[in-house]
Amino acid sequence: GSWSEELARRIGSRGIIVGIDLLEVRPIDGVRVIQGDFTDEAVQREIESCLDGRKVDLVVSDMAPEMSGNKVIDQARMMALNEATLDFAVHHLREGGNLLLKSFQGEGFDVFRGELMQRFARVRSVKPAASRKTSAEMFLLALDFLPMASECGA
Template sequence: MKRTKTSKAWMTEHVNDPYVQMAQKEGYRSRAAYKLLEIMEKDKLIQPGMIIVDLGAAPGSWSQIAAQKVGRQGKVLALDILPMDPLAGVTFLQGDFREEPVLREFESLLEGRQVDLVISDIAPNMAGNAMMDMPRSIYLIELALDFAQHHLKPGGNYLVKAFQGTGYPEYLALLRKSFEQVLTRKPKASRDRSNEIYLLGKNKLENFTSVFPDDGEMSSDY
């Protein structure tokens, strides 16, 4: 198949990207590693011995960093619909996070333990149509927040990638009801043209407002 001008331009940018080059040199699985590293340095998110969940983990650079930081006494559980090559110290489940059986299987890996930190760099396959892309993105991060609300220990933290657009203010409001403090982060490795932003919920409150009401329907019309 002949490459389009857009795909050629993306490939050229990708190959020449300094973060891509650094990731290859330093052994990280993707340039996204530097987003987490910068946020970690600023906010001191990961400590030895923690239990961490990585939602939307593939290809695995965030899980890779988390496993290194928590050490042998810690644990990293990772989930993605895509396959991911094994990582030392990481228990990985491949499956669709939107499917209830997959979620239940993943929850069983916790063995009843509460989580110190949930991280999520999850995003849907973008179609380039904001009317389609934003609802799909919001749906995924609402699922991630619902998981965090139910499995983070009181005082636990939550880091998620979000895209600014329709549904973003409502999601931010949900976060503020669930955590003592909500911060925004735009790491240097995040491309300037991208409307992605990282939201950090610090110190989960014991009494939170669930993303999903008791009848199982979503809190917003997505």
Template sequence: MKTNTKSKKVNKAWLNDHVNDTYVKLARKEGYRARAAYKLKEIDEALGLIRPGQLVVDLGAAPGAWSQYLRRRFAPAKAGSGGAAVGELDGTIIALDLAELEPIEGVRFIQGDFHEPATLAELQAALGGRAVDVVVSDMAPNLSGIAASDSARMALLIELALEFALINLKPTGALVCKVFHGSGHSQLVELFKKSFRVVKPIKPKASRDKSAETFLVGIGPKKR
């Protein structure tokens, strides 16, 4: 049986980079499930989006690093530096993902497909008519390797997150959304500009240089 030597070399190189990654090591040390926590942390520290007492919706939450960060931001000051992963919580976090999420104390999790009306209805029911302070979306489709198809599927997820945010955010609320540079990126930026009073594109240091990943932050939704 033939083996794909090139593929093995690529996988070995990726694994080596991953193991030696500064943010991977930091995540292990600080108890985060993934290095992605530091992407949201950097965005939050730059723009001051997350504050105790808020209602935040985490879309594409698995494996849970962003919800962990939010939970620590909502921990009282007496919990110590960086907050706490368990115990008292000043704020509400509702997480959603198609994949399973290992429970995080105080985080309400909804498992379902964000494309499906039934999932959206469950999410709306969880909100209980309350307006949302911040929506964070790390959603991304399973990539097929076909650029045009992957771009279209990513754009659809972003548009769904944007629609949800515009319906549910407070007038001062914010949406943090993962996007990718490539086909359709400029159109998404324009869509954000039409939808929010302030738009900030951010490439966190925790986002790998080789990745096309970046984030758009919209603050102050305009009337739909």
């Protein structure tokens, strides 16, 4: 909810904001909120319906898996969410668009960051100030999406 609120404050009526959350979220002015699992095909169709064929400027993901307490399992689940987010971004970002997503440092992180570097002009890893130093939590900021020819309809 807080990312959606901040984006709504900054963007206002100049754009469309679609927020997806597993939990019920109170209504946010200027945000179309979808309750559901981002990885669910029905939720993906609902998002696409909201976009009505338009490409987007920014994809933000603050998703994290339900933590099991097993670092290997939790890392694998986070990487799966990251891959799902990247797949969505590749299909819906406009050329030059940006992606910000939460990730965990660990198995698969460097490989995933490399995937981003193939698709975006610049990629930065950002550790939130509020994050504990011992936490694996990171954000990846991928700037200036570079679609491949097959994604441009060529």
